[in-house]
Amino acid sequence: MTTTRGPLDGVRVVEVANMIAGPSAAALMADLGATVVKVEPPTGDILRGGHRPLDPTITAPYPDPWWQLDNRGKQGIVVDLTTDAGVEVVHRLAADADVFLTNLTDDRRARYRLTPDDIRAVAPTVVYAHVGGYGSAGPVAGAPAYDMTAFFARGGVQGVIGQPDDPPHAFRPGQGDHTTALALLSAILAALRQRDRDGTFQSVQVALYQVATWTLSSDLTVTLLDGAPLERTARADWPTPLTCRFRCADDRWIALCMPGPKDYWDNFCVAVDRLDWTADPRFADGTERFRHGPELVAACDEIFATRPRTAWADRLDAAGVIWAPVQSLTEITEDPQAEALGIFTTLEDPATATTFRTVAAPFRIDGSHVAVRGPAPGLGEHTVSVLRDAGYDEATIAELLANGVVRTT
16 A cells, blocks of 8 residues: 555654754654654754765765754744744744653743743643753753763763773764663653543653663663673673684674574584684583683684685675674665665755655655655745644734744745
8 A cells, every 4th residue: 555644744843952862853753653842042053054064075965864864854944942932933833733752951932931831821631741961850950961961970880891901992973862862752652642532731841861761771780680781792702603703804894693592503613714623622501602702702703804804704604693784874874684674765955956865764664654744844945834823814924024023945
């Protein structure tokens, strides 16, 4: 069945958020068919123009990739929330919305009258969704945060990744934010269902810190039981080659993951051409192999260094071993599996008259239309049309523009 309708067709979202976590959740709702109105300050969202430097050989006009990724398919309006009239504009937009999404800190929400109680007063059946670093309770409640601080650092991710003596590893921009966006989207969709069942105001809270702990919950549940910290393991001391990483002759890496319950040892021995290991009493079962893990890893380092990764790919696949290449970003963009999954999609950017590839939503729904609906808005691009849709007459719109309460491109 083909359709142009998305699961969230008819749902209206008002977003008063910046950077990545909140806006990317709203972008996914736009992919699902929702009408998303993004409210920006006169200076614009600070994500605009913030992407990592492009290849210096690129001199032709190019789109703003981070901005396009997390704001595609939205309508953009500029509102000065430092004015009472600007706050009233946002309240009027919220009154017609199904979802009000914000990442403003607690003090700014209070200053601009955008707290849950403020929005409930004008939109008694809306889903109010807030995403922040640490939530709204506790000793650091409402503190400013980025995913690098709340998610990776305080959230423990940096504390468990890497070699034992390594300093905390840096992570790539948006990793924690985009993970948090998926949690935020899940909570909003559940709240929408609850709202539709009983017609009541719903308040959703998601914190980067809390989402980080969920991603580490397999380890945290053990620490909660025994109280012991997780000790990082050096690769040279890894207890089994079946879950280790190895460098190939061409300096590319492969990752193996065969934790059980099936014992892949014989398959692995075939792949690395060491059938003698299948009869070696030191490696007779998983327990013995764990005792001799560092010895095996060192031997496998020498073996994998004898062939390029493409050669190992054929051998590992033929032996039925579970593995994957450790790919660069360039390799992912050229990966036929990525193409088959529809990981990338193409957009046209009117501002630069360019066509470019971006990342699509990380899921599909058969029989429904989930797709990027258009480019991200220019600053204030839809201010006038959004106000018209909200019921403002032309004279009032002209007055708001003249007074600087709202602005256009």
